[in-house]
Amino acid sequence: MTILRAERVVVAADLEGARVPVVRDLSFRLDEGKVLGLVGESGAGKSMIGRAIANLLPPRFATVEGTLRFLGADLVAMDADKRRALLGRDIAFIPQEPRAALNPVYTIGHQFDEHLARLGVASGRERRGLARDHLAAVHLRDPEHLLEAYPHQLSGGMCQRVLIAMAFASDPKLVVADEPTTALDVTIQARIVDLLSEMRRTHGTSVLLITHDLRLAARVCDDILVLYAGRPAEYGPARAVFERPAHPYTRCLQLASPPLDGPRRKLQSLPEHMPTLRALAALQGCRFAPRCPTRIETCSREPALLDRGHDHVVACHRAEADLALSPEIEHPGPARRISAPVVKVESVGKVYPGPRRWLGRAPDVVALADVSFEIGRDEFVGLVGESGSGKSTLAKILLGLEAPTTGKASVAGIDVTDPSATAREARITAIQMVFQDPQSALNPRRRVADIVTQAMIAGRRRASWEERLAKTKTILAEVGMPADLALRYPAELSGGQRQRVNIARALCSAPSVLVADEIVSGLDVSVQAQLLNLLGRLRAELGFAMLFISHDLSVVRHLCDRVLVLEKGRVVESGPTEGVFASPASPYARALLRAVPPDDLATPWRPFAEAEDAAA
């Protein structure tokens, strides 16, 4: 039985009177008990489809054409009351930000009770019992206690489990999950995905999984639909799409994400970024053509979505052509000699005093305990660990923003706690930081040139605007940005460009060490590949050492010479990247590695093998 069937759906935005289709010609079929993956980068329009089903399109957006048939009834034409009755009952949703979806002022029990009351369970006692059962079904321990808890007392993963329990409480026919794991830690992600498939099996529910992760979708879904700029690029059985991608975009996506095993290869980077709403309005022909490495003249005509001999449908004129898109193997250079270390950390510990309580204090929080390591000149060291493992504290200590409680740390021979003016001055050229979120790291009221060269007017330095502009041009060229962006404001740049500005600012004082805190994790795969290639190039051209903080192991493997694994403030493993990845010694490193689905679909993915072994 078909649960959801979309036919030629068009979602359009009203942009100053002009109608811009953000989703176009979208057709798919989701059968009972199946999982359909909608895969695409940000701006592909994948979330618009979830919102169109929920009738939650943003203002000035509307489904203007086509039908969305849920069990035969068209959702688009349905009147609002009838549709509202379906939502939350027959169609349930799992949100991206579990914390934001729960009301912080009510207990979990209260919110669950409200939901069940809406579903029509009359007796309060019955509702409480049901809530307990549903929470137990998603493997939450001690549900009785949990009902009394407030959302802020739960971890992100627990919140997501609660929301999954709520979504499946009504035995829905369809569950729409919009990036359900993106906001969570890697090891938790695997568990949530696993839970989702378990719930689907036991309830016989169909799932529409909206995600940016092709690898994950290939593992979990029966069918995959790849979206680019609002138009389906490729649609078919998951295996066929993943193993024999025919659209150059899908291939580029695969080649843009670094592999976890096998030889290191050069990342395929697509130029530019997904067209914005404004650019979309002016776009003619194939929407991917401006970025496509295999573009030909025919591409100015829009390609139809056809089966072109790949046992699934593709919207590309060039699908039959033998696309010159094969991975370029990168030959590892001669092993780096460990030269004189530029960063020295000797048994550093950091203890935060516990918060004051009614009487006395809460116990102290140990953020770091006895951490020692060195970073050689020009060496890239990856720092891996879950949130709360002390990664950011370590970075702050190196940058001199926090003082260690015990131990010593020095950068380029300068002690990080030295408060003298000369030491502070020297630290500026010794170490700089690239921040995680460019939105927060760039002052929205300053122009790019002003942000990038701020070090030139800091303290007692006085550079003229002309000098700063000239310097901006050089640095922008280094990070691969056109010079005419120097006078733009951050809001006028794309996410990838902002992150380049972020890097450019850190490079302005030519530091010998860069600390990069999750600098590619918020970005789309194709943009991430651009930045990783850029970092590799800058390293060769400028020469600097880097502490690369990340939870994405494939990225760390691609970029770093050595890895440090941090768990609960302790270094549990360290060594050359290849060695750690080939035979991880610590349980935490093994769990991290297993959380990533292997590239080859034939290799079974067992994210919790260890836990199961331990249980047996």
Next chain:
Amino acid sequence: MRARAAWRSGRVRIGGILVAIVLVAGILAPWLAPHDPEAQDLLALLLPPAWAPGGQAAFPLGTDTLGRCVLSRLIWGARVALYVAILASLGAMILGGVLGHVAGYFGGWVDRLISRAVDVWMSFPPVVLSLVLMVGLGVGINNVVLAIILVDWTRFCRVLRADVLTVMNRDYVTAARLAGFGHVQTIWREVLPATLPLLATLVSLEMGMAVVVEAILSVVGMSVEANVPAWGVMIADSRQAMYQAPWNLILPMVAILVAVLGFNLLGDGLRLALDARQSGARAEAP
């Protein structure tokens, strides 16, 4: 970009026009006023406005108990109101703004010290506090300004401290410190531009409040001397003949209303127009 967005709001436009009227009246008083505000015409006492029966065209809004031109006195009164409004609100802004930024930026014991001082200060009722201050400082318009500053700086301090705290969470502030900026430079370059819209809003609201406080203190004779034309003085003077000549009471009240309404609408409108934080940030979202 921002200014145009602000102008699109109706509140800003109406408030701006009202404030502009008061400003023009105050600045150009010697040229706009038809008479000397203190000139007495004892043959024309308590004349009604020109359009009412018995009114004279020479006194468009009538005369008071001493035969002084009400329109001229209203126009000159705008000067006193503006003098107090501008000096008092700027003074309160500087005192409260500096302390608010210092508290929010440095945190720790500096913040605790300033915040507790604000708490203690705010626990006094503002009217009582200002009257006590006036008694201590002595009568006079400059002391009115000082009293308003000393009462209302806490409002700026508390609100700005909270705003500074949210800005401090932004990575660009840390980035500025890492680039070698000093504390003053960081506050000036990175924090202040972000708190400026809020500051502007508070100042315009404070101006309205200052006008009211000055009028109250004038009525009870604690502000300007009796021979200076001020709206509060006019209200006080009109009380003797308020049944024969109600317009003498109503007109200065209308003037105060217009000024306060203007400042409040402007402040409210500016808050709505400027506080939509980083309005350009979402321009790209699909």
